[in-house]
Amino acid sequence: ISTQAAIVGAGPAGLVLALLLQKEGIDCVVVERQSRAYVESRARAGLIEHQIVELLRKHGFSEGMDLNGVPHTTCEFRHGGRRYMIPYGDHVHASHxxxxxxxxxxxxxxxFISRGGIVFFSHPAVKIEGLxxxxxxxxxxxSENSVLKVECDFIAGCDGFQGLCxxxxxxxxxxxxxxxxxxxxLAILAEVPSSTKKLVYALHKSGFAGQMPRTSxxxxxxxxxxxxxxxSNWSDDRIWSELGKRLAVDGDENLIQGPIVEKRVLNMRSVVMEPMQYKRLFLAGDAAxxxxxxGAKGMNLAISDADVLANALIHYFRSGDEVLLREYSHVCLPRVWKTQEFSDWMIRLIHSNADSDQNKDKDFSDRLRQVRLERLQQTDTYAKLFAESYVGLKQ
Ligand code: FAD
Structure with missing residues (x-):
C-alpha cells in the first residue's frame, strides 16, 4: 500500500500523531507489532502534564480523560517522620x-479507527528501506506469514525504545x-484504592517507596x-510489609491491601538520541x-514530540516547504533535555545513592534532601520552579 506518512507503533506518540494528521486530511497508516487487545491493556503511565491535557482538549481527544480522569494539584513527600505537602498547582495555577x-x-x-483510520495490528515492522x-x-x-509493504513519503518511528526505527x-x-x-x-500494580488521594514520595532509610493512585x-x-x-525475591507479603514500613510516617500506614496484578523491575536510566531524525525517518517518544x-514524564514527552512532528508534516504537505521538518530535532530536544534535567534533580531528591561519585556519603545526601524538601515548603521561588517542571508548563 502507499501513503503519505507511515507510523510505526500504536502507543501514545504514534496515535496522537495519527489523529493530528487525520484531522488535517493527511493520508497515514499505523503498523503495530502487538494485537489491539494487548496495546489497549498495557498499564504504564498515569500522570498527564497540564500542557498535554490542554493539547488533548484543544484537538478534541480528551473526552475520556475529562469524564474519568482526576485533576491533581498537591503531592506529598515523606522524610524523617515528617510529611511535606507541596501544593504545586497553587504556585503555577495549573494541574495534572x-x-x-x-x-x-x-x-x-x-x-482514529471510528474516523476511518487504518491500523495494522500484529504487523511488526521488520525492515526499513529507501530512506x-x-x-x-x-x-x-x-502471524499468517503474509508480508505487508507500506510505501510512503515519510516514516514516523513511534515504536518505543526496543523498536526497529x-x-x-x-x-x-x-x-x-x-x-x-x-x-x-519494583513497579507494582494493585487492585486497591490508595490510602490517600495524593501522589506520595516516601524517602525512607530502607529506600524509596511511592504511592500513585491510578483509578479509585x-x-x-x-x-x-x-x-x-x-x-522471585518479592512475594506479595514482602511487598505489603515493605510498603507499610517505608510509607509510614507516624509508625503506621493505613495501606489497603489487595490483589497485586503486576510487578516488574525497572532500571533507572535515561537515554537521548541526537538528532531525532534521519532523511525520511523521524523518531518520536521512547524511540528517541x-x-x-x-518525574512521570515519558508519555508526556512522547505526545509533545508527536505534536511537533504533526505540525511539521502538515506544513510540508500543505506547502511543500521542508523547513519545519528540518527543524524537528531542534524544536524537540531543548524540551527533552530540560525534562531530563528535572528528572535528574528529582532522582537525587528521592534517592540518597543516585550520585555517580564513588565516595557516596548517604548521610550527607540525606541532609541535602531534607534541605530541598524544606525549601520546597518554605521558599516560594524554589517551589515555583519545581511546580513548573513537575506540572509541565509550555517551555
Ligand atoms: P510506547 O508506548 O512504547 O509505544 C510503542 C509501540 O510501538 C508499542 O505499541 C509497540 O508494541 C510498538 N512497536 C515496537 N516495535 C515495533 C515494530 N517493530 N513494528 C511495529 N510496532 C512496534 N510516563 C509518563 O509520562 N507518566 C507516567 O506516570 C509514567 N509512568 C510509567 C510507569 C511505568 C511502570 C513505565 C514502564 C513507564 C511509565 N511512563 C510514564 C513512561 C511511558 O509509559 C512511556 O514513555 C510511553 O509509553 C512512551 O510512548 P511511546 O508512544 O513513545 O512508546
Missing part, C-alpha cells in the same frame, strides 16, 4: 490529570547520550530495589529518548 495510559490508548485508537530515496518502504510481517539510523549519523543511576524500582480501585506502587533484582519514571 491522573488517567491511566491504557485508557488514553483506548480512547485515541477508538477515535535516502524519494519514497521509503516499510516491510511488515504478520532507531536502529535503522546509521550510527555514524547520531550520538547517543545515556546515564545509568544504578538504582532499580487501582494504585501503582514503587519500591526501590537493586537494578538487577529478581521478582527514554527517561526514568521518577
Amino acid at each position: 490529570f491522573v488517567y491511566p495510559q491504557q485508557f488514553i490508548v483506548q480512547d485515541l485508537l477508538q477515535l 535516502e530515496s524519494d519514497r521509503a518502504v516499510i516491510t511488515c510481517t504478520s 532507531r536502529s535503522s539510523i546509521p550510527s555514524t549519523d547520531t550520538k547517543i547520550f545515556s546515564k545509568q543511576y544504578g538504582i532499580g524500582w 480501585q487501582i494504585t501503582r506502587y514503587y519500591l526501590e530495589c537493586p537494578p538487577n533484582d529478581q521478582l 529518548h527514554i527517561i526514568t519514571p521518577v
Whole structure:
C-alpha cells in the first residue's frame, strides 16, 4: 500500500500523531507489532502534564480523560517522620490529570479507527528501506506469514525504545547520550484504592517507596530495589510489609491491601538520541529518548514530540516547504533535555545513592534532601520552579 506518512507503533506518540494528521486530511497508516487487545491493556503511565491535557482538549481527544480522569494539584513527600505537602498547582495555577495510559490508548485508537483510520495490528515492522530515496518502504510481517509493504513519503518511528526505527539510523549519523543511576524500582500494580488521594514520595532509610493512585480501585506502587533484582525475591507479603514500613510516617500506614496484578523491575536510566531524525525517518517518544519514571514524564514527552512532528508534516504537505521538518530535532530536544534535567534533580531528591561519585556519603545526601524538601515548603521561588517542571508548563 502507499501513503503519505507511515507510523510505526500504536502507543501514545504514534496515535496522537495519527489523529493530528487525520484531522488535517493527511493520508497515514499505523503498523503495530502487538494485537489491539494487548496495546489497549498495557498499564504504564498515569500522570498527564497540564500542557498535554490542554493539547488533548484543544484537538478534541480528551473526552475520556475529562469524564474519568482526576485533576491533581498537591503531592506529598515523606522524610524523617515528617510529611511535606507541596501544593504545586497553587504556585503555577495549573494541574495534572491522573488517567491511566491504557485508557488514553483506548480512547485515541477508538477515535482514529471510528474516523476511518487504518491500523495494522500484529504487523511488526521488520525492515526499513529507501530512506535516502524519494519514497521509503516499510516491510511488515504478520502471524499468517503474509508480508505487508507500506510505501510512503515519510516514516514516523513511534515504536518505543526496543523498536526497529532507531536502529535503522546509521550510527555514524547520531550520538547517543545515556546515564545509568544504578538504582532499580519494583513497579507494582494493585487492585486497591490508595490510602490517600495524593501522589506520595516516601524517602525512607530502607529506600524509596511511592504511592500513585491510578483509578479509585487501582494504585501503582514503587519500591526501590537493586537494578538487577529478581521478582522471585518479592512475594506479595514482602511487598505489603515493605510498603507499610517505608510509607509510614507516624509508625503506621493505613495501606489497603489487595490483589497485586503486576510487578516488574525497572532500571533507572535515561537515554537521548541526537538528532531525532534521519532523511525520511523521524523518531518520536521512547524511540528517541527514554527517561526514568521518577518525574512521570515519558508519555508526556512522547505526545509533545508527536505534536511537533504533526505540525511539521502538515506544513510540508500543505506547502511543500521542508523547513519545519528540518527543524524537528531542534524544536524537540531543548524540551527533552530540560525534562531530563528535572528528572535528574528529582532522582537525587528521592534517592540518597543516585550520585555517580564513588565516595557516596548517604548521610550527607540525606541532609541535602531534607534541605530541598524544606525549601520546597518554605521558599516560594524554589517551589515555583519545581511546580513548573513537575506540572509541565509550555517551555
Ligand atoms: P510506547 O508506548 O512504547 O509505544 C510503542 C509501540 O510501538 C508499542 O505499541 C509497540 O508494541 C510498538 N512497536 C515496537 N516495535 C515495533 C515494530 N517493530 N513494528 C511495529 N510496532 C512496534 N510516563 C509518563 O509520562 N507518566 C507516567 O506516570 C509514567 N509512568 C510509567 C510507569 C511505568 C511502570 C513505565 C514502564 C513507564 C511509565 N511512563 C510514564 C513512561 C511511558 O509509559 C512511556 O514513555 C510511553 O509509553 C512512551 O510512548 P511511546 O508512544 O513513545 O512508546
